[in-house]
Amino acid sequence: MSLNNIKRRKFLKIMGWSGAGATLAGCDMPTTMTVQEGKEEVVSYLSPEEYVIPGVGVWYASTCQQCAAGCGVHGRVREGRVLKLEGNPSAAVNAGKLCQMGQSALQTHYNPDRITAPQIRSNGALSSASWDEAYDLLKKKIGADSGLKGNRAAWVTGNVSGHQSVLIDAHMEALGSSKHYTHEVINDSVWQAVSKDMLGVANPRVRIDKAQAILSLGADFLGTWGSPVQNAVEYGSFRDSPRGALIQAEPTMSLTGSNADLWLPVKPGTEGVLALGIANVLMSNHGVKNIPSQFKSLVKQYTLEETSRITGLTGEHILFTAKTLKERSPSLVLAGASAQGHENGYEIVAAAMMLNIVLGNLGKTVEGGTQLPFSQMMASEGNTRDLLALADDLGASKYDVLFFYGTNPVYSAPEALKIKDGLKNVGFKVAFSMFNDETTAEADLVLPLASSLEDWGTHVAAKQGARSEVSIQQPLMEKIYPETMGFGDIMLSLLKMQKVDAYAGFNDYYSYLRNAVNNMPGFMAKNGGEAWKEAMQAGSLEVKGRSLNVSSKAISIKMSVPADDAQYPLTLIPSARLGLWDGRHANLPWLQEAPDQMTKVVWDSWVEIHPRTAAKMGVKEGDLINVASEQGTIKAKAYIYKGVNQDSIAIPIGQGHKGYGRYADGVGVNPLQILNPAVDKKTGELAMFATRVKISKAGSAKDKLVRMGGSETQVGRKLAATISADVFERTEGDA
Amino acid sequence: MKKYHILGLFSNFDEAFATISDIRHYKIPGISVDDVELISPIEHPEIEEVLGVRGSHVPKFTLAGALFGGIGGFMFVSTAQSNFAVQPQGGKAVVPIPSNLVLSYEMMILAAVLFTLTAFIVSARLLRKRKPLYSENVSLDQVGIELEVEEKFIEPIKELFKKHQVVEIRDEVMK
């Protein structure tokens, strides 16, 4: 960035000033609204800064930070304010498309509830302070002469990659700390573990676009599995002629399930049996020979009848699935949250992966992906196993200092893990955050981060697209709150506390990044020039990587199904949504008001109940329901539909925040609270879908379950007409 | 030469009727029935038998008003439409007959009513200074006859009135 900061800041303020005026000309609002520290006088447009044309939007490339997928975005900047985000067409991950969360990054950035200054806990309560005070405190606590033992400090983050990850590692190294907990509620870590064991690569590249038939065991790949936008883009061509068939087996309907040709309400925890049963049918009806020997006995064991009995699915549905998978090659079998979230999650996913091997999808729809040359920049992907570890370590009061960044364990951990109590054992807790949330409420020092649209960074998406890239995140506008600071800048100053000389060269994160990018190995400079400049324009820089191959290594597994429980008859499905995600977006009004895809509910939590279950209890839509597990009880309103298995109920996650801003507080409930701390034996992941609950009526709610739409049916009008796939092939087959 | 106004109040319509018919039949030479006005609390169409049929121009005005309102209204609306490019909508004609007919119909009635009223006020000589000779009894139940005569006719007329049991006679000189 070739202009000095002072000038940039000045003109941006001016722009912000009058830009706001222009914006509000349409209504009666006073145009005297100013950006922060609104003392600067208005300067006319007679001589605007060079390269700024008043009234004309300029597009800058950056990288979306709303989830870990790392989509490339273009931000429209006009008069110093970023007004709109669109997908970056040249980005390999999202090919110019964006999801609603990406669109809402604007509201994360402009959110009225952002932290505007450092907060220090003094006699119990957090109170704003200056950066000097903050740094002094840090020096005192973690500085070279603080006497802090390195192994008594640890980092707790969400999914981080690129140079942020590098800096965190550097910092840990400087401290002598070794522990970095990476926590994400929405993850596919079991899938990765299985892939590593059975295919040899942790992140195989699944080719939805190439598949002709997809069996997805609870993998909501259009919503919350892998890289949603990338999947959706591929799904677009997947549905083109020749049209692939999508079969989704999951206990409660996900966004992907609602778009499936066949949606199978499999009993929770029996997805593995289903996979084996399908293999059985393939073997017996379709003469498939190449069942790995380790699986043979299991597959034989689960005959059609047996499978249908256990999974609660009809025989013909299983037969249809097997037939489709066999006849439509290449096929693809995925396993996601509701499959992996059980005590035998690893086996279930393994069984699914076995199907990929059996159907010969390896190399066709399951590719090896690419190995990028620099491991230290690779995404350290979040999981729940670290959360459990953190809980134990906190219990054992292992730490004096914890750093939190991009994660909110106090909210997203089951209360049974007692994270909140555990944190009391930690002497000094530093939270890097844009917002006050449940975790910062526990912190002793809160460092206000610049928003993702104000900050620098590089990101390496775990789920790379066709080309492997390092995505560049650059500021799209001047910081709204000058007291906030970029993560990298803070890290540099933290590092300088430890080892001044090593980082003396970099006076800010920008110069650090520019230097790093220019010296990055494997970067293909397209048309000469400075690598950095090209990266800025493209929003990413393409990297030559080593392409990996998948090789089937079958493993031996046992299969079991969850036992029935008379006291807790139902299984609780904490279903995730593209939107509020794991709850981090609950403070974005757009996403709160965007109706849930399936139920069309806004601003609320609800319990999805099958009509029969509801009829048994005499529950109507909107009635308040007690959902009780061994860990506790929550109340939510009922939504009754046929998209949930009769043996389970579903509550979407993301709501039920406390202290997370005006838009999130007091809305809905958080089902994660009442989860049992059950664990997948193999991977040690939290078995999120293994919690048994009982439900009872809690009378009628004081407020209604607000839903968009007056009719669930089309009442005979031709609104969403449907034709069969073969007709489609006949008419548009040539396409 | 002086002119006199004379008003005779009769307690019933018949006497007045008889009086006027006498005047009409030249019982007093020189006085014509055209100078006679009958003032009554209610309407007496039958008086025309003796006063002679005196027509009314009001309907002509009404017709004029109706035509003005109807045609003018249509022209006005149509011109407005053809001068307002936003008007062509829904693929209909620029000057849509049905809706314009509705509008011109209303305007026709409005103009007709207003013209009628004006005509009434003018031809009924309302909104003018009232002649001084007037008795409140007329608005109650008595019937009055008013004439404008020269001095020499006063006595004979009074005679005639008395002959028809006049209740009261008022006269005054017109300067």
Add this chain to the structure above:
Amino acid sequence: MKDISEDIKWAKINKDVLRSMESPRMGYWVSVAVCLFMLAFAVGAEIYQYNVGMGPANLNVPHMWDLYIATFIFWIGMSHSGTLLSAILHIIGADWRKPIYRFAEAMTTFTLMTAGLFPIIHIGRLWNMYWVLPYFSDRGIWPNFRSPLVWDAFAISTYLTSSALFLFVGMIPDLAICRDNARGWRKKLYTMLSLGWRGDDRQWRHFRKTYMIMACFLIPLAVSVHSIVSSDFAVSIMPGWHVTTFPPYFVAGALYSGCAAIITLFILLRYYFRFEEYMTLSIMEKVCKLTFAIAMVWTYLNIIEFSSVWYGHDAVAKELLLSKFYGPYAPYFWAMIFFGSVLPFTLCFRSLRRNLKAMMVISIGLNIGMWLERWMIVTPTLSLSYHPFSFDVMWPSWVQWFIVFGSFGWFGLLFLVFVKVFPSVSMYEVKEMILHRRHLANKGIAEVMHRRSSDKQPDSGTPGLEGA
């Protein structure tokens, strides 16, 4: 049974009617207070709505219209009674109208003045209401003459002007009487309003013509006005609105509610001003019979509408009809059927027709039915039309109810002012009526005259109200 006795002395007529305009009694002030109280609700609600927007009224997508429009039609409809009784009966020479047409016409004018407020209340930016009028704008912008709402603006303003003038012209001779008997500010007022009427044959002659012509124009006007109001709905494409029979249906409903309202006011005036001799029971009976006839027409048109929908087999319209029968609005729908089509049969019973208390209740019941009818026309269609995703049931909020409630106070207020400032019974026409009846009742005209000439009492001619 006579409509009116021929023995009433003319002096007495003047005396009675003028007495009704004397300085008011306690009961009058009480009713004024009540009306003002009701009006206060509406004013408060409207101020709130003006400041906040249409939201608090519980309007939404799809319920963009609701009680405001329904009540607007209700008031417009009520206005038709005056025209009917006055103009039509005048033309066909039914002289029993004479004692009661004056307040009927007043009702016409005032209901229109009430109805006219509702479009203004219900639009989102009422400070721009005048944009619907075709005034010369320097931008060359005109209203959209295709829109039924613009037709409304034309029709209602025409109707209000014409009916007000009709009322006024018919009152001129009576105003002259008032002038002759009044003092103080009233004297000035009536002198001005009576336009110098003295009752000479020229004036009577033109008066007769003018009044007849205006009557002739008012009838088609009244019919057109409510047809146009109906086209607000008939012109749209919405099921339950896009109905061919709406114009006659609306007109019938209008006359219906008008007659019912006349009965109500008839009873009130008769009671307050002791007009027993003029507003006789037999006239009342005639009005009742008329009402019954119109009620039957209205019922018939209802049946026509339903069956044409039913046999028309338009799926959406049919759904709508059924939802009226069984849906969320069913209670109100059946209430409308009861009040509108069943209740009027009570008018068949002579004893009831002659029972003022009963008629009071019944006439109010009929008008409730008519109001419900308008609501059932407007709202169910919006709740359930073509697009299932927008099906919705929305109940009006207190804002709407207050304004509707207050509109009755506003109307009452106007009417109360009227009866004290203007003669609510037409004196000169009652005189005519009596004279006419005498002609019928007695053989020789001469005797009639002689009896009349003997009427003269010493005080008969004395001017001034105090003499009475």
Add this chain to the structure above:
Amino acid sequence: MSLSNLLGDWSKYRKTHEEGGFHDYEHMWGMVIDLNKCIGCNACSVACYAENNLPVVGKEKFEKGQAMHWLRIERYWDEPDLGESRVSEYQHHGASYVPMMCQQCNAATCEPVCPVAATYHTPDGLNAQVYNRCIGSRYCSNNCPYRLRYFNFYSYYEDAWPAPLHMQLNPDLSVRDKGVMEKCTFCVQRIRTVKDKAKMDDRPVMDGEIQTACMQTCPTTAIKFGDMLNLHSPEKAQPTDVSQLWRKHQVELGKHTQNKQNKDLRGYRIHEGLNTDPCVMFLERVREV
């Protein structure tokens, strides 16, 4: 106000929409929405909020039906075309999603009923809404069979964008105050920008040059937007262009019933039988049977 205008030749305006519209159109913006690809993910809807300064109304007003989502994704559970036999214990074939934005009807029922001509048809074939002219009689919304017109029941801006959220407001279009009707404009501000640019470069607007916010963000490219007349670059027409897709699916403007040679083609328009002649064509949803 001249009489010569009255006598002038208005024949080009007297064309009904059956004759291809009552304007000599420069463009005819239209859409194709492929329900086979639409996954109902809401991205388009939120993009619309971001682009068009749509206020967030909050739970209470949403419950009252006073939300302002110009582009709403409708979700139906039943599948009439697959027969009642498909109705079973479970929702085996998922949901039916329909993104509904203003259909920009050529014979728009909202237009003739507006008392002040605040909504009218532009030479682009757009159904324009003039906020400043609107007096809020709300007749247009009553007469819209799609119920796609939204009314400012409150001065939403007062609390919809607490600072600094209002810095995100798009200066290219106004923030509406209480009492006016509004609806999807096919992102007319974007159309305007491109047209101005084309004018500056002295060249016609090329098809595909303009992207509406919903189309641009749609991850599965289920939404397509373009010029149905495509007068300016017909030779460059791609099979995926809106004009070509309409032709391919044998759906024609100006008809209330399409007589297709191939009945199985998926193109259809919602409430077409009402003869509103919408400019948005839907492609039927597809399911394995």
